[in-house]
Amino acid sequence: MYTIYCVRLVHILSIAVWFGPKLLVPAEVRRAIGAGDGAMTSAVRGINLVQKVTIAASMVTLASGLGMIFLFGGFGAVPTRIHIGFGMTLAIFGVGAFGVDKAWKRIREAVTAGRPEADLETLARRLSHLMTVENALWLAVLVLMVFPLGQR
Numbered sequence: 001m002y003t004i005y006c007v008r009l010v011h012i013l014s015i016a017v018w019f020g021p022k023l024l025v026p027a028e029v030r031r032a033i034g035a036g037d038g039a040m041t042s043a044v045r046g047i048n049l050v051q052k053v054t055i056a057a058s059m060v061t062l063a064s065g066l067g068m069i070f071l072f073g074g075f076g077a078v079p080t081r082i083h084i085g086f087g088m089t090l091a092i093f094g095v096g097a098f099g100v101d102k103a104w105k106r107i108r109e110a111v112t113a114g115r116p117e118a119d120l121e122t123l124a125r126r127l128s129h130l131m132t133v134e135n136a137l138w139l140a141v142l143v144l145m146v147f148p149l150g151q152r
C-alpha cells in the first residue's frame with residue numbers, strides 16, 4: 001500500500017543527490033584554478049567523486065521514475081507532463097554525457113599536461129555554461145513533475 005510513497009521518496013531523494021553536489025562544482029573549479037597546482041589536483045579528486053555519486057543518483061532517479069510509471073499502470077496511465085519530463089531527463093543525460101563529462105575530461109587532461117591558468121579558465125567557463133544548461137533543464141523537469149500543468 002505504501003509502495004508508491006516509498007518509490008516517490010526514493011525518487012525525490014535521488015534527484016536531490018543528483019543535482020545538489022554539482023551546484024558547487026563550477027565555483028570549486030574557479031577557486032582551485034586561482035589557488036594553484038596543489039589545489040587543482042585535490043579539486044579534481046573531489047569532483048571525480050561528485051561525478052560518480054551523481055551518475056549513480058541519476059540512475060536511481062530514472063529507475064524510480066519508471067518504477068512509479070509501472071506502478072500507476074504504464075506510460076498511458078500518467079499525464080503528458082510526465083512524458084515530457086521523461087524526455088527532458090533523457091536530454092539532461094545527453095548534455096551530461098556529451099557535454100559536461102567531455103568538458104570535465106578536458107580540464108583533467110589540461111591539469112595533467114600543466115597547461116597555463118588562462119587555458120584552464122577558458123575550459124572552466126565552458127564547463128560552467130554546460131552545467132547551467134543541465135540545471136535549467138533540471139528545473140524545468142522539476143516544475144513539470146510537481147505542478148499538475150494541463151491537468152484539472
Ligand code: HEM
Pocket residue numbers: 008011012015061062064065066068069078082085086089092138141142145146147
Ligand atoms: C530531472 C529529473 C527529475 C526530476 C527533477 C523529478 C522530480 C520529481 C518530483 C519532485 C516528483 C514528486 C511530485 C509530487 O509528488 O508532487 C516526481 C514525481 C514523479 N516522477 Fe519525476 N523527476 C525526474 C525524472 C523522472 C523520470 C525520468 C521519470 C520517469 C521515467 C519520472 C517519473 C515521475 C512520476 C511517474 C512521478 C509521480 C507523479 C505523480 O504522482 O503525479 N521522473 N518527480
